[in-house]
Amino acid sequence: MSDIANTDLLRVLAPRVLAALVRRYGHFDTAEDAVQEALLAAATRWPTAGIPDDPQAWLITVGSRKLTDLLRAEQARRRREEQVARWALPQDWLTPPADRGPADSDDTLILLFLCCHPALTPSSQVALTLRAVGGLTTAEIARAFLVPEATMTKRIGRAKKAIGDSGGAFAAPSSSKRDARWAAVLHVLYLIFTEGYGATSGPRLHRVELSAEAIRLTRLVHRLLPEDDEVTGLLALMLLTDARRPARTGRGGELIAMEDQDRALWQSEAISEGVALITASLPRGVPGPYQLQAAIAAVHDEAPTYADTDWAQIMLLYRRLLRLVDNPVIALNHAVAVSMATGPHAGLALVEKLADDHRLAADHRLSAVRAHLLERIGDHEAAHAAYLRAAQQATNLPQRRYLVTRAARVRGPAMPHE
Structure with a gap:
């Protein structure tokens, strides 16, 4: 071998x-x-x-x-x-138990529960999951999150000590705590994927090693729990989103917005698998947040062109999603869908309501969406200022360059001095 x-x-x-x-x-x-x-x-x-x-x-x-x-x-x-x-x-010990197969499955899930222990911060949960369940080295995790290896070593060490100090046994959480812990496991897998698909900082838009690892781990959980609809929804969401990655950047690593992407570069096999997963899970009961997000991703991926996107359906799906979760980024995405389905003025009104949400205070996406909608209604001066504000807030270099380019484009060519 x-x-x-x-x-x-x-x-x-x-x-x-x-x-x-x-x-x-x-x-x-x-x-x-x-x-x-x-x-x-x-x-x-x-x-x-x-x-x-x-x-x-x-x-x-x-x-x-x-x-x-x-x-x-x-x-x-x-x-x-x-x-x-x-x-x-x-x-x-050398005699393998007869139920080693199922025990392995149970142990993997319990290990995930342990890595997502409530005594840990979300960043520590992510790091420990990648280390213990993902099998990544500390150096690989440090490189993925752009921190020194010594820093990541300390973070993982503190996480393991916190688990030890908690006195928790290696066992599945009690039924009263299982739902919360299970939600934490899925959230950690989601965080790993989103950081890989859209890096919060650094010179690259993607950190493929993280998104690929998130998909691998979610596939593992799905194999262990094939009837869990939210696990199915999360896997479908990852596949449908990651399918667009090849068209999301140009040759120089620059960001390409969805409306300008070459859809022939989207990964058709991943789209087919993701659509099949979400199509099978939706009828089985009341859909959860990951299933609804996967359904939104499926509508995007199945549209032959950007102009053919069923924005009305996406708007309704976001509206339903907002009834389940209080998330300002989802509310911002809903505003975009409203603007595409009913017009930019309606979307801009929703964006202005989000301006006072402290959770978006330092997030470049609020200013970026506002800039885009201002551009669509023809207020180019305000759009230019909003694009520049978004660029200042962005910590990812390709995103910052994209926003600066949009700011320059919306203002148009400089007029010569008289």
């Missing part, structure tokens, strides 16, 4: 092995270190000795031994060597 195939296999197995160790022994942070040592051992030995018949069991066995060693060392330092016996490797 090639080195690339080896790497892919190890990446898939890493979260399963970590989940198995944490479930059996606890000590999230120490278990994670043990898994890394087991992965290193596999990367060193497998290319020459060959892949074991059961690579997951091999990694769990090696990881368990490493964990035992680490715990012994830790407890020796704390002068509690008498507790080492509690962490001894069970004699029957």
Whole structure:
């Protein structure tokens, strides 16, 4: 097996092995270190000795031994060597349990719950999910979020310590807490995707490694819970949105607005899969926020041209979505849909109502949408000022350049001095 195939296999197995160790022994942070040592051992030995018949069991066995060693060392330092016996490797460990398949599935979900623990901030939940479940290295996560590796190491370390200090066992949350924790898991996957599809800062519009990882993890959850309509909706939303990515930037990395995109570059297979997923899930019950957003994305993707977009349907879907969630960005998108369906003056009135929402105070999107609508009604001077204000607020370089270009275009060519 090639080195690339080896790497892919190890990446898939890493979260399963970590989940198995944490479930059996606890000590999230120490278990994670043990898994890394087991992965290193596999990367060193497998290319020459060959892949074991059961690579997951091999990694769990090696990881368990490493964990035992680490715990012994830790407890020796704390002068509690008498507790080492509690962490001894069970004699029957090499015999795979009959229900290992379902247990793996349960463990993966529990690991996601653990990474999205309420004691953690959203940024820590995202980082820990990418590290523990996604299998990304700390350096890869740091590069994706444009922070020093040392900073990300501390963030992940604090997250693992917070989980340890919380005293929570490796088990599914109680029924009374499960809905909130499950919502946090889906939100974290959504945050990872949105940061990958539209980076909040930096020189690139996309961070493909993040959006691809979000799709991979959501596919994993969907395989485990195929009947969960919001998981299906989230996966459909990601696929339908990411399908437009190839047309979203030009050769120089510049942003291309949807109305100017070459739709022949949109990924038809991803669109077909996303449409099939959302079409199957919508009739099964009352749609949730991710299903409604996926339905909106499907309307966009199925339109042959921008002019043919069914804006009236999108407006109604956003209106229904706003009844479920209090989100100013969704309200802003609803204003855009209203402007396209009924006219720019109606959309601009809704945008002006959002101007006092403190959650959008530093968000360039409010000024950008306002500028676009002012341009459509012919107030070019006000549109120019709004575009420049949006450009000043934007922290992503391609977005800033796009807004500056729009500002220059709306003002028109400079008049020569008399």
